[in-house]
Amino acid sequence: xxxxxxxxxxxxxxxxxxxxxxxxQADVGRQLNVTRQTVSQWLHGERFPRPDKLLRLGRLLxxxxxxxxxxxxxKSPVCMYRRKAGHRIPQGYLAETQHRARLxxxxxxxxxxxxxxxxxxxxxxxxxxxxxxxxxxRVRDLMGKGTEDPVEIADLVGHYRQHHAVLVPVFWGDTGHxxxxxxxxxxxMTTWVYVNLMSSFHDFKFWLAHELGHVKAPGLxxxxxxxxxxxxxxxxxxxxxxxxxxxxxxxxxTRTASQVACLHESARRLAISPLTIYYRLAVHARAxxxxxxxxxxxxxxxxxxxAFRQKDRLAAQDYFTSLPPGAEEYVATxxxxxxxxxxxxxxxxxxxxxxxxxxxxSVLQLSAGDAQALYEVLG
Amino acid sequence: MKPVILLDSSAYFRxxxxxxxxxxxxxxxxxxxxxxxxxxDQQCRRGAVFAGEHNWAALPEYVADRARCLRLGAxxxxxxxxxxxYMQAAALEQALAVAPVDLLTxxxxxxxxxxxxxxxKDLQTLxxxxxxxxxxxxxxxxxxxxGGRIDEQQLxxxxxxxxxxxTRRFTG
Numbered sequence: 082x083x084x085x086x087x088x089x090x091x092x093x094x095x096x097x098x099x100x101x102x103x104x105x106q107a108d109v110g111r112q113l114n115v116t117r118q119t120v121s122q123w124l125h126g127e128r129f130p131r132p133d134k135l136l137r138l139g140r141l142l143x144x145x146x147x148x149x150x151x152x153x154x155x156k157s158p159v160c161m162y163r164r165k166a167g168h169r170i171p172q173g174y175l176a177e178t179q180h181r182a183r184l185x186x187x188x189x190x191x192x193x194x195x196x197x198x199x200x201x202x203x204x205x206x207x208x209x210x211x212x213x214x215x216x217x218x219r220v221r222d223l224m225g226k227g228t229e230d231p232v233e234i235a236d237l238v239g240h241y242r243q244h245h246a247v248l249v250p251v252f253w254g255d256t257g258h259x260x261x262x263x264x265x266x267x268x269x270m271t272t273w274v275y276v277n278l279m280s281s282f283h284d285f286k287f288w289l290a291h292e293l294g295h296v297k298a299p300g301l302x303x304x305x306x307x308x309x310x311x312x313x314x315x316x317x318x319x320x321x322x323x324x325x326x327x328x329x330x331x332x333x334x335t336r337t338a339s340q341v342a343c344l345h346e347s348a349r350r351l352a353i354s355p356l357t358i359y360y361r362l363a364v365h366a367r368a369x370x371x372x373x374x375x376x377x378x379x380x381x382x383x384x385x386x387x388a389f390r391q392k393d394r395l396a397a398q399d400y401f402t403s404l405p406p407g408a409e410e411y412v413a414t415x416x417x418x419x420x421x422x423x424x425x426x427x428x429x430x431x432x433x434x435x436x437x438x439x440x441x442x443s444v445l446q447l448s449a450g451d452a453q454a455l456y457e458v459l460g
Numbered sequence: 461m462k463p464v465i466l467l468d469s470s471a472y473f474r475x476x477x478x479x480x481x482x483x484x485x486x487x488x489x490x491x492x493x494x495x496x497x498x499x500x501d502q503q504c505r506r507g508a509v510f511a512g513e514h515n516w517a518a519l520p521e522y523v524a525d526r527a528r529c530l531r532l533g534a535x536x537x538x539x540x541x542x543x544x545x546y547m548q549a550a551a552l553e554q555a556l557a558v559a560p561v562d563l564l565t566x567x568x569x570x571x572x573x574x575x576x577x578x579x580x581k582d583l584q585t586l587x588x589x590x591x592x593x594x595x596x597x598x599x600x601x602x603x604x605x606x607g608g609r610i611d612e613q614q615l616x617x618x619x620x621x622x623x624x625x626x627t628r629r630f631t632g
Contacts, residue, residue: 146549152549186555438559439558439583443560449473449503
């Protein structure tokens with residue numbers, strides 16, 4: 082399945098380069114074995130060169146594809162990345178991710194979802210405190226959670242399916258820029274959430290909650306979308322009523338160290354980061370017009386979070402008997418634990434099309450060797 | 461630069477263990493040698509995600525085999541960069557499942573006017589669009605046999621090995 086794009090040459094830059102090199106349309110035609118009229122039609126957007134001619138034109142004018150071609154495509158996948166602060170996205174990663182998203186479209190017919198119906202997203206999502214709190218509370222109700230109940234990973238993954246969202250478990254290591262990836266395909270209204278099993282357990286859980294925010298509000302993009310998803314995740318993992326109670330309790334304590342210890346205890350009980358709770362307390366205080374609690378003197382809250390993280394485990398350690406797992410265990414375990422239809426869809430697609438390991442390498446960002454191992458399980 | 465025949469990642473994984481050392485030697489007397497791109501070597505060196513028998517590619521003897529396969533001049537590097545941008549866009553538009561490392565291999569093959577060894581359907585489709593000459597791994601084996609690089613016994617051993625792989629794949 083290809084995609085239709087309204088491609089046309091960037092006439093201005095092409096003419097500029099031709100002029101700089103002293104090339105007429107006839108010269109270009111001669112070098113590319115086409116007529117002058119064909120070159121003229123290319124430049125006027127009446128025709129578009131075949132792949133080999135386009136590349137040869139690019140080489141002749143020393144222009145990359147992005148420089149030479151305008152591409153209009155309003156059905157482009159929406160890709161969002163989660164990466165650690167300070168990590169840059171490597172060159173070429175964005176193009177690879179767009180390609181990955183296009184290949185995910187091939188899996189849509191194999192999903193067990195009713196893709197003729199719209200997923201139940203929020204009607205008018207917005208980054209407004211009361212709205213986000215209500216939206217998260219509604220999801221907690223659907224999960225059957227009381228105010229003080231912790232949200233488990235199983236609760237979160239169970240909620241993805243009804244939104245036509247697919248979890249894609251990956252081993253992307255701890256390299257910062259590969260912390261996670263979210264792809265929304267407008268043509269099928271499906272969402273694909275790459276979850277890095279090599280993340281710490283608490284990051285993994287927060288990421289799942291954060292992504293659920295994106296899934297419920299696919300129309301919110303960029304900073305607004307990220308802000309909404311972060312706020313939604315916080316409210317989902319620690320609802321407003323629980324924050325209010327904790328805030329009261331902490332304000333009754335006189336020493337900052339005791340406050341941090343109390344917060345740390347809540348973090349352990351709810352299995353969320355102390356910093357997540359601290360930020361929730363700040364949001365709550367702002368909403369109520371109070372002065373926020375200051376637990377950052379002497380870096381106390383950050384030190385408590387570091388101590389908490391040191392005892393943290395990798396998400397993958399919860400799923401596999403030993404690391405690294407074999408390819409077969411990877412497929413079987415994550416399919417069950419994350420309730421994901423991903424591998425079933427991949428298997429059906431590979432069997433139907435005869436595509437090879439290139440598909441697995443591209444979609445899962447695997448090495449050739451790993452793709453070969455996985456192909457033997459799925460192919 | 462001496463002429464080469466480039467192997468895509470799957471072809472490398474099929475051939476490199478049974479025919480070790482594989483690269484940098486002439487396919488036939490006076491003919492081109494087999495090569496892979498540096499990005500494949502970097503990928504193999506990073507090691508495997510999954511436990512299993514496919515982890516051999518990070519072993520020192522295979523790293524040594526892949527070392528310094530291709531040395532490009534500045535003009536060739538620029539051609540690879542330009543052609544890669546076009547091939548990546550074409551793969552995206554046509555939803556062709558070609559791995560990034562194999563797109564790079566195709567871009568090298570185009571820039572160096574080299575033959576490309578691949579059994580991957582989508583990579584073959586893309587290679588044809590850019591007039592890159594193709595070989596399947598079995599065609600390459602025939603050339604290696606005719607060129608005296610491998611003997612009949614090795615050829616038969618590979619045939620049996622692949623037969624088992626195919627059987628295992630399609631019968632579960």
